[in-house]
Amino acid sequence: MMSLFLLYLSYFVAFFKIGLFGFGGGYAMLSLIQHEVVEAHQWISVADFTDIVAISQTTPGPIAFNTATYIGYTATTQLGYSAAQGVLGSAICTIAVSLPSIILMTIVSYFFSRFRNNRWVEAALDFLRPAVIGLIAAAALLLINGHNFIDYKSWIIFGVVLVASLRKVDPILLIVLAGVAGYFIYP
Amino acid sequence: MTIYIQLLLSFLKIGAFTFGGGYAMIPLIRKEVVDRKKWLAEGEFIDMLAIAQSAPGPISLNTAVFVGNRLKGIKGSLFAGLGIILPSFVIILLIALVFTEFKDNPGVERVFRGIRPAVVALIAAPVWNMAKSAGITWRVVWIPVVSTLAIWLGGLSPVYVVAAAIVAGLLCYAVKWKKYREHPPH
Numbered sequence: 481m482m483s484l485f486l487l488y489l490s491y492f493v494a495f496f497k498i499g500l501f502g503f504g505g506g507y508a509m510l511s512l513i514q515h516e517v518v519e520a521h522q523w524i525s526v527a528d529f530t531d532i533v534a535i536s537q538t539t540p541g542p543i544a545f546n547t548a549t550y551i552g553y554t555a556t557t558q559l560g561y562s563a564a565q566g567v568l569g570s571a572i573c574t575i576a577v578s579l580p581s582i583i584l585m586t587i588v589s590y591f592f593s594r595f596r597n598n599r600w601v602e603a604a605l606d607f608l609r610p611a612v613i614g615l616i617a618a619a620a621l622l623l624i625n626g627h628n629f630i631d632y633k634s635w636i637i638f639g640v641v642l643v644a645s646l647r648k649v650d651p652i653l654l655i656v657l658a659g660v661a662g663y664f665i666y667p
Numbered sequence: 668m669t670i671y672i673q674l675l676l677s678f679l680k681i682g683a684f685t686f687g688g689g690y691a692m693i694p695l696i697r698k699e700v701v702d703r704k705k706w707l708a709e710g711e712f713i714d715m716l717a718i719a720q721s722a723p724g725p726i727s728l729n730t731a732v733f734v735g736n737r738l739k740g741i742k743g744s745l746f747a748g749l750g751i752i753l754p755s756f757v758i759i760l761l762i763a764l765v766f767t768e769f770k771d772n773p774g775v776e777r778v779f780r781g782i783r784p785a786v787v788a789l790i791a792a793p794v795w796n797m798a799k800s801a802g803i804t805w806r807v808v809w810i811p812v813v814s815t816l817a818i819w820l821g822g823l824s825p826v827y828v829v830a831a832a833i834v835a836g837l838l839c840y841a842v843k844w845k846k847y848r849e850h851p852p853h
Binding site for chain 1 (some may be wrong): 774
């Protein structure tokens with residue numbers, strides 16, 4: 481029982497951190513989530529992580545919530561705990577990743593006039609905006625590995641989707657098509 | 668219908684129908700919050716959006732918390748926030764319950780072999796456009812490059828990259844401000 485409590489506590493700390501440092505939207509948060517969940521705590525494998533991102537992109541809601549909810553359930557049950565304990569785990573992860581937003585935006589709403597066009601806020605964002613692009617690039621590069629790219633066909637799918645996405649083809653459609661392609665080209 | 672239930676329902680709707688996240692959902696939020704419910708004026712919405720985008724966390728949740736607070740304080744923000752969180756929580760939980768059963772099915776595995784490289788491409792694609800729209804010049808291009816390498820090859824936690832970028836930005840501004848005070852331009 482104690483170890484389950486500790487697991488929940490480490491979920492809370494990890495996802496609170498992800499929420500607090502999650503600047504720059506969903507994709508930038510991915511590198512944070514991956515660092516905590518795959519590398520630091522090893523709650524899920526990198527292939528599982530990619531699958532979660534795929535599921536997140538085809539369901540409504542921010543990627544950060546989706547991954548938090550999914551990991552809370554999957555990691556808990558994979559460790560041998562019950563489904564109910566998994567549901568509680570996913571609630572804890574989801575609340576933890578949301579809390580920093582709730583706290584910070586509450587503060588902002590009370591001091592709204594001071595945050596409007598504040599020079600110090602602008603200064604803090606000066607370096608952060610370009611850094612966030614690095615976070616997204618790192619998230620993509622970390623996922624280019626032997627689990628996700630098994631042969632040359634993987635690279636063909638990657639190239640086609642990259643070009644189509646740059647041409648503003650709907651991402652959900654691209655994921656569905658890639659899934660259909662995978663079903664037929666792999667034995 | 669009390670204002671709390673209205674907040675909950677409005678943001679439930681936004682939470683349930685916003686695929687793709689982030690920028691795709693802004694028009695939907697604007698329509699609900701500004702046009703339909705008139706909870707924020709147009710100008711206020713634009714300013715709020717700038718802050719919601721700069722603050723950590725998803726834009727949709729940041730907006731919900733802000734609007735809820737403006738209307739009814741903390742309690743309002745909790746109802747609005749719950750509305751945003753609940754749809755994705757329920758949907759993903761159902762998928763997690765089902766998917767763990769089917770994950771090792773060979774057909775499902777084949778589908779995901781096709782999907783995995785596609786996901787990586789979808790994450791990589793916006794990097795170029797974001798770099799353009801963020802106005803990355805040759806002077807600052809080292810910032811994303813160093814961040815990428817530190818996380819990707821150095822295994823550094825992105826937390827440190829974010830913290831370092833904030834501190835560096837503030838320090839630069841403080842130095843400029845000090846110089847400006849010591850040598851004010853005529």
